[in-house]
Amino acid sequence: MLLQAILIGLVAMCSTFEWALGTCLASRPIVTGVFIGLVMGDLETGIIVGATLEMVFIGSVTIGAAVPPDVITGGILGTAFAISTGQGAEIALTLAFPIASLYLIVDNALTLLVLPIFVHKADDCVEKGDFTGMERMHLIGGFVVKSLPRFVICALAFYFGTPVMNAVLEAIPEFVSNGLVVAGGFIPALGISLLASMIINKQTAVFFVLGFALCAYLNVPILGIAIIGMCLATILVVVQPSIAAQTPQLASEGDLNDDDF
Structure with missing residues (x-):
């Protein structure tokens, strides 16, 4: 369990590295679901759940100052809990969006309070003509603010969350579980609709x-x-x-x- 938690955290951390390479979409659930499936020993479920969550988050893209719920943590933890609990895509759909919305608050706080420290240091380096230092502040700031917190939160959430999640799932009444199955049928359509509203x-x-x-x-x-x-x-x-x-x-x-x- 501890090793899986660490590996899940590493997947979350490495997913943010794509931002330094030009946004190659490696952080999308359809990609991270594959890696989580490998980590959890259930590649097939990882692919299925990752593709399902991609349908939900397909319209979640940053446009200007409008930042959507965090796709990385939502996709990774949603897939991980779906595999560990054996509940499949239904529980992933139920958990992914709340997790993504919660982490968005954390990410905004870190971006507003911590990232400016590195930005000001980069400005000082530019004034001194130290462009190597400026690049260093850019990379370190991205790692400290964007990568490391995702590693910590995803690893801890999975390590401590699975027993609690199992207990919660066992306590859910059957009619609620059936409702989650029904919701799993139309939530992907909502994701497609969000995307269509932006491009059509x-x-x-x-x-x-x-x-x-x-x-x-x-x-x-x-x-x-x-x-x-x-x-x-x-x-x-x-x-x-x-x-x-x-x-x-x-x-x-x-x-x-x-x-x-």
């Missing part, structure tokens, strides 16, 4: 309708729809602008040829 507009709605029609009436699987969407995106973003940029040049060359004749 007059220009993109037609693609949503196209995807729905392909799935509902032509029975195209989700992977097929994703491939079609990728091809359409490539045509609109890469191919079409490239053709439009070449058109004036081709027209100019055509005029020269006409003059030659």
Whole structure:
């Protein structure tokens, strides 16, 4: 149990390192669920629960000053408790969002109270021309404020929380457990709706309708729809602008040829 708690904390800590590499989405539940499954010795459940939680948190992205509940702690502890208790995705959905919301408070407090210390030290380094020191303050501040607290909280929460969680689950009435199963069916739809509310507009709605029609009436699987969407995106973003940029040049060359004749 102690070793698993430490490994879970390490997964949480290492998940934050992606922010130093350009946000490669390694902190998403669909990725961390795999690692938690390996740590807990149940890779299949880790993948299933991680994918389920990804549906819930799919619209949870930081936009400007709007910071969503912490996806890392919610995804990792939700998956870990789901595997340790044997309750599956239903208990993960019940626990992940409250855990993520609670840690958001901790993260905001650390960001407001502790991170400015490293920022001011970095400013001092810049004034002295010590750019290596500035980089060092950037990395140390990120580790102390973002990485280390997640390691501590995730490890301690799992180590001390499992016995308590088992007792709580055994005390839950059957009708409540059945309600959690029902909730597990529509909460992923809520996550998709949150994402759709941010990206669907007059220009993109037609693609949503196209995807729905392909799935509902032509029975195209989700992977097929994703491939079609990728091809359409490539045509609109890469191919079409490239053709439009070449058109004036081709027209100019055509005029020269006409003059030659």
